Amino acid sequence: MTANAALFTFASPTDLILEIPANVQNQAYLHSQSFSHPSSGYQAYLNELCLNVVLAWLQADFAPQAKVSPNINALASFWELVNGTAIVSDGIRFILVPSEAMDLSELRVPQEWVDISSLAGDYYLAVQVEPDEAYVRIWGYCSYEQLKNQGSYDASDRTYSLDAVDIISDINVLTLARQLCPQESTPKVIPQLATLPQEQAQNLISRLAKKEIITPRLAIPWTLWGALIEHGGWRQSLYQRRLGLPEQWSVIQWLQNGVSQLAENVGWGNLMQLSAAGARSVEETQPQTILSRQLAIAGQTYELRIIPQNEGESTIWRFELRNAAVGAAIPGGFKLRLLTEDLQSFPNNEDIAITAVEQLFVEVALEPGEGIVWEVEPKSENYDREILRF
Structure with a gap:
């Protein structure tokens, strides 16, 4: 008013x-x-x-x-x-x-x-x-x-x-x-900050998480601080550590105990789907827990899924993007990309829709405790980088 x-x-x-x-x-x-x-x-x-x-x-x-x-x-x-x-x-x-x-x-x-x-x-x-x-x-x-x-x-x-x-x-x-002039915006030329190596970022988070550091933004050099806070996953991690919260972005814990409240707030949830992995008959088909999040992109709703696939003693993690509407496709030009925690590429980390396709997917094997950042192009509404911990 x-x-x-x-x-x-x-x-x-x-x-x-x-x-x-x-x-x-x-x-x-x-x-x-x-x-x-x-x-x-x-x-x-x-x-x-x-x-x-x-x-x-x-x-x-x-x-x-x-x-x-x-x-x-x-x-x-x-x-x-x-x-x-x-x-x-x-x-x-x-x-x-x-x-x-x-x-x-x-x-x-x-x-x-x-x-x-x-x-x-x-x-x-x-x-x-x-x-x-x-x-x-x-x-x-x-x-x-x-x-x-x-x-x-x-x-x-x-x-x-x-x-x-x-x-x-x-x-x-x-x-x-x-x-x-509703679309008028003068382009800004702002130098990009160098990405921090993962080990350095984790060391900084551990240091700045101490509550006796009342103003962490002034406790380290600007180039380090700027790069740390620009990364949404590291910013969230620092905030949570300063509050003494346990890990909120563990995919393993989500699958075992349900999605954390912070992750649920941004749209992550658990789904059940039938899985025939290891089954010898239809009767032996077992329900499987997968993780799902809806994304709003260019006026449509899409679904990002994380599906664990067991291969012997190891797990392959399948990241999958689909159109949420039944029968609808993903338009040509869309990309699904995975990056390391410090935003580095790795072999076979991206799937691109050359023409309209039913789904995009990337499969990756990860070490315990390893972090992954996902990206979709065009960028989804309200996107803020997350570090999913495996």
Whole structure:
């Protein structure tokens, strides 16, 4: 709900004042308890208040298709580590940067939202959150180019800042610009960060998982930190380790005990199918547990399956992609790809649909404890990298 800015004597006439509903505040408080430290919990609290209120406004008055990027279930792993939230609409990325500060002399944006190519935004919204007074105030915005070219970088806290005088204070200007040029987005040239070797990444996660490290984003050099947090699987692993959670992405445990709650939240589930493996007759056919996840790609629903296939004393893991609609095919040009945990290719790791096909599949033998990352092209909606542990 939009409040009347005229009632707030401190506010500029161009400020957008949004009320925080009581149920939103209560829910954000409950969620804030699931973090490793009070500081990260409070950071999550402010971010959730900001997100829920601003996203509702965007969807109602500006961008009906606006949604969280990469997905709602990834938010906790970001808020544990860095301030800010990404929203995407029609290919345009908005970064919400909440602050409680009453001094609105500058906008400060964490480096992660600027110098990591997959996270950087097109526009950055300056948002003041006042939980006690139950309002959110959008007092301006800037483009990526403004922040990068006119802003100042502070190495002490790894943030870019832009003075208020350089920020566009009237949010209606952004609304008008997006209405007139809805697909306009200036290409950004951001150097790719080098991928971390798996052993180094695991060592960093073990080190940063210690709760006494209150601000892990400042505890290691930027190039290492940026590469670590950009990898969705490693980011999730660091978040879970900091909370002291057991392994949440073990395929073996999923098959034996059911899918973990975190994996279930993003769509993984157990299915039963009849298997004739080792059976001497139809009567001996046994039900087999497989893992399944639905993916939304280009307006259609597909199903990714993981099927264990026993061959003697070893197990071959079959990753299979199908169209969820009965009788429907996978279009030509689709790809199913498996990568190592540190995103390296290996022989026969990809299946490509040259023309429309019934299914794509990749089969792989894995060592105990080995991790695999799956990818589908075109990319599925809400995709965030996962490390499936075998």
